[in-house]
Amino acid sequence: MSRPQIKILIIEDEPNQVDLMRFNLEQDGYDVYTAKDGEEGLTKAHEILPDLILLDWMIPKMSGPDVCRKIRKSQDIKETPIIMISAKSEEQDKIFGLDLGVDDYISKPYSIKELLARVRAAIRRPIAVTADDKLQVGSIVMNLKSYKVIINDIDIHLGPTEYKLLLELMKNAGRVISRDQLLDKVWGITSDIESRTVDVHIGRLRKALSLASDQNLIRTIRSFGYSLDKSN
Numbered sequence: 001m002s003r004p005q006i007k008i009l010i011i012e013d014e015p016n017q018v019d020l021m022r023f024n025l026e027q028d029g030y031d032v033y034t035a036k037d038g039e040e041g042l043t044k045a046h047e048i049l050p051d052l053i054l055l056d057w058m059i060p061k062m063s064g065p066d067v068c069r070k071i072r073k074s075q076d077i078k079e080t081p082i083i084m085i086s087a088k089s090e091e092q093d094k095i096f097g098l099d100l101g102v103d104d105y106i107s108k109p110y111s112i113k114e115l116l117a118r119v120r121a122a123i124r125r126p127i128a129v130t131a132d133d134k135l136q137v138g139s140i141v142m143n144l145k146s147y148k149v150i151i152n153d154i155d156i157h158l159g160p161t162e163y164k165l166l167l168e169l170m171k172n173a174g175r176v177i178s179r180d181q182l183l184d185k186v187w188g189i190t191s192d193i194e195s196r197t198v199d200v201h202i203g204r205l206r207k208a209l210s211l212a213s214d215q216n217l218i219r220t221i222r223s224f225g226y227s228l229d230k231s232n
Contacts, residue, residue, distance in 0.1 A: 006123060007031045009050040011041030011067065012085070013059050021054065024112050025119070038062025042070055045077050052123050055102070057086035065100055072101040072159075081122040081160045085110070095200060103161040104187065105197075121187045122160070137173040137228060139213060142166065151212035161186065162205040165198075169218065169228035178225040202226060 008030045012018050022032045035041035037060040057064040072078050084102040133145040141150045149156040164186045179195040219227045
């Protein structure tokens with residue numbers, strides 16, 4: 001399937017890895033750009049405004065985590081989905097990456113099928129569920145066309161993954177959704193993705209929502225999942 005308008009930036013210093021990713025992503029129909037170090041990657045990200053960034057942890061001049069921090073503070077690219085790729089496979093490393101603001105984390109070595117699946121999940125946009133492109137649950141209003149979220153007349157800025165999580169919770173307001181269901185709906189795949197991933201992003205979503213509401217809008221169901229209070 002051709003996707004000529006979807007731009008992916010690879011920030012990676014290993015030529016073999018770059019060639020492998022570039023070939024398969026181009027075969028899948030994406031426009032691929034590359035950078036061999038963190039500084040070049042950050043510059044190119046501002047220039048091309050990619051739809052997704054594949055970011056290696058260990059790169060010259062500026063590390064992957066440092067690049068991620070700068071992206072999340074940049075007005076023009078702060079909401080760009082980021083998939084961190086790293087040989088660091090310990091859970092604490094993955095959690096550290098997620099806390100930085102990455103949307104997904106892939107450990108080396110990985111299969112190219114897994115990479116392509118993660119890419120497809122990261123760039124997937126939610127579809128409209130109402131005729132006027134708006135969804136409302138209590139005080140939360142989501143504009144599905146502009147991807148904006150408003151609570152009590154206050155604009156809430158969410159990353160792509162937090163936006164998708166909130167959408168699923170709003171579509172199922174009042175019902176309990178398991179972590180596995182959220183993994184499947186938001187990330188699109190369940191293999192090699194831990195439930196802790198959901199917990200980290202839910203924490204970030206809660207923090208964003210708390211800026212406009214003093215209520216705990218998302219209820220935790222211990223050892224199972226989450227539920228959005230539809231009477232908020």
